[in-house]
Amino acid sequence: MSAPPSVDLRRCRAIGLAGTACLAVGGETAGALPVRELFPPASAPATLGLVAVYFGVVLLIAGWVLLGRRLRGPEPPAPRALLLVLAVWSAPLLLAPPLFSRDVYSYLAQGAMADAEIDVYTQGPARFGGPLAAEVAPLWQHTGAPYGPVFIGVAAALSGLTHGEVPAGLVGMRLVALAGVALMAVALPRLARASGADPAAALWLGALNPLVLLHLVAGAHNDAVMLGLLGMGLVAALGRWPVAAAVLVTLAALVKAPAVLGLAAVVVLQVRAGRRPAGAVLTTALTALATTVAATAVTGTGYGWTATLNTPVSTGNWALTSLLGRASRTLLEHLGSDLARLAVPAWHAAGVVAAVVAVLVIWLRLRPHPVYAVGLSLAAVAALGPAIRPWYALWGLFLIAAAAPSTAVRHRTAAVTGVLALVTLPGGGPVDSGQLASAVCGGALALVVLWQAHQVRHVRPAPAPGGVA
Numbered sequence: 352m353s354a355p356p357s358v359d360l361r362r363c364r365a366i367g368l369a370g371t372a373c374l375a376v377g378g379e380t381a382g383a384l385p386v387r388e389l390f391p392p393a394s395a396p397a398t399l400g401l402v403a404v405y406f407g408v409v410l411l412i413a414g415w416v417l418l419g420r421r422l423r424g425p426e427p428p429a430p431r432a433l434l435l436v437l438a439v440w441s442a443p444l445l446l447a448p449p450l451f452s453r454d455v456y457s458y459l460a461q462g463a464m465a466d467a468e469i470d471v472y473t474q475g476p477a478r479f480g481g482p483l484a485a486e487v488a489p490l491w492q493h494t495g496a497p498y499g500p501v502f503i504g505v506a507a508a509l510s511g512l513t514h515g516e517v518p519a520g521l522v523g524m525r526l527v528a529l530a531g532v533a534l535m536a537v538a539l540p541r542l543a544r545a546s547g548a549d550p551a552a553a554l555w556l557g558a559l560n561p562l563v564l565l566h567l568v569a570g571a572h573n574d575a576v577m578l579g580l581l582g583m584g585l586v587a588a589l590g591r592w593p594v595a596a597a598v599l600v601t602l603a604a605l606v607k608a609p610a611v612l613g614l615a616a617v618v619v620l621q622v623r624a625g626r627r628p629a630g631a632v633l634t635t636a637l638t639a640l641a642t643t644v645a646a647t648a649v650t651g652t653g654y655g656w657t658a659t660l661n662t663p664v665s666t667g668n669w670a671l672t673s674l675l676g677r678a679s680r681t682l683l684e685h686l687g688s689d690l691a692r693l694a695v696p697a698w699h700a701a702g703v704v705a706a707v708v709a710v711l712v713i714w715l716r717l718r719p720h721p722v723y724a725v726g727l728s729l730a731a732v733a734a735l736g737p738a739i740r741p742w743y744a745l746w747g748l749f750l751i752a753a754a755a756p757s758t759a760v761r762h763r764t765a766a767v768t769g770v771l772a773l774v775t776l777p778g779g780g781p782v783d784s785g786q787l788a789s790a791v792c793g794g795a796l797a798l799v800v801l802w803q804a805h806q807v808r809h810v811r812p813a814p815a816p817g818g819v820a
Contacts, residue, residue: 378450383455422549453488531578535575584600
């Protein structure tokens with residue numbers, strides 16, 4: 352599967368750039384726009400925008416796949432060249448509207464609430480009111496923030512700088528996400544070298560991944576900050592700076608809680624360096640506790656974030672345990688059982704138990720490979736949790752990219768990426784048949800264009816009469 356000579360870096364860069372440019376253009380009418388700018392889903396501008404977005408998504412995936420083949424060729428690009436590709440592909444998305452989710456509006460509303468000294472963990476954006484609250488999806492209007500004090504503090508500071516203005520806030524939040532992606536890109540090659548993996552392959556799968564561009568850059572999700580801090584914390588742990596490592600990983604967990612699993616790697620790496628297990632656990636625990644207290648005191652949010660597991664799950668969520676719960680509830684309702692109402696909570700609880708067991712098994716078997724173990728653990732938490740979104744896959748994928756033990760693992764992970772990149776509409780809402788048809792048309796059109804370009808590139812000119820071929 353080595354790359355053919357025709358696969359060059361400039362071609363890969365151009366295809367991916369065309370993809371993100373189409374994403375940005377299509378997002379102007381089909382993205383997660385402010386409510387006053389939304390087009391009706393069946394309108395011509397929204398339909399054309401949706402076609403353009405999926406045309407761009409398929410082009411981006413194609414450019415990424417070709418780049419992966421280029422890495423397997425005789426002259427693979429260096430990590431620095433891949434970072435340039437990442438910058439080029441990201442550029443059109445910097446000023447594009449939010450895509451694939453409206454969560455960024457929730458971030459802005461929660462930041463404004465914290466800046467106004469309203470408790471974001473007991474009050475929803477509806478309590479704040481105004482233009483920002485109007486942008487938040489109905490499900491989250493009366494819901495407390497499920498994020499830790501570090502992110503709420505960042506969002507509050509951004510609100511103060513932008514004075515609560517939506518356009519400036521969107522740009523600011525995307526810059527925050529880009530800072531997280533930059534930390535991810537810095538950490539990946541270092542984690543890969545320490546894990547015996549190829550740094551360029553790690554960057555390709557972990558930073559140039561379409562999910563990163565679609566959901567962390569275009570969607571401005573705070574998962575970018577969590578993963579960036581987590582990655583740098585593990586780099587510090589591998590460099591034998593356990594206190595700095597524990598601080599950074601704890602800060603990541605104070606953005607989103609799943610990153611706390613990284614503290615296990617901090618402990619394991621200390622023990623590998625010759626420290627006694629009890630001392631490693633104590634140092635890490637005390638550092639994490641001190642960091643938590645300090646971050647909470649600085650941001651002034653209080654400790655309401657400890658109840659984030661009570662955040663409601665959308666009724667249409669397609670997590671495995673939610674799907675099984677809804678199927679069981681429907682069956683019990685048909686049978687007339689009073690247990691129907693308990694079906695979904697029971698499956699959610701079973702998923703949590705299964706995730707705990709999976710994490711324990713992973714660490715028992717992969718303790719000598721702590722970075723990979725954290726990646727698999729985060730993947731298990733995302734897959735078995737009560738809610739899942741395409742960008743949750745990046746929790747585990749980021750570290751699997753850095754420490755995967757074989758090319759086969761990377762191939763399977765890349766295949767999952769390709770599927771997940773196609774499952775969310777750019778407006779972040781539910782899918783209807785008309786929108787699905789438009790999305791399929793956009794993707795199919797991109798495939799036709801790519802195939803025609805491939806045919807033109809490989810056709811040989813006919814020899815001239817009497818000439819030599």
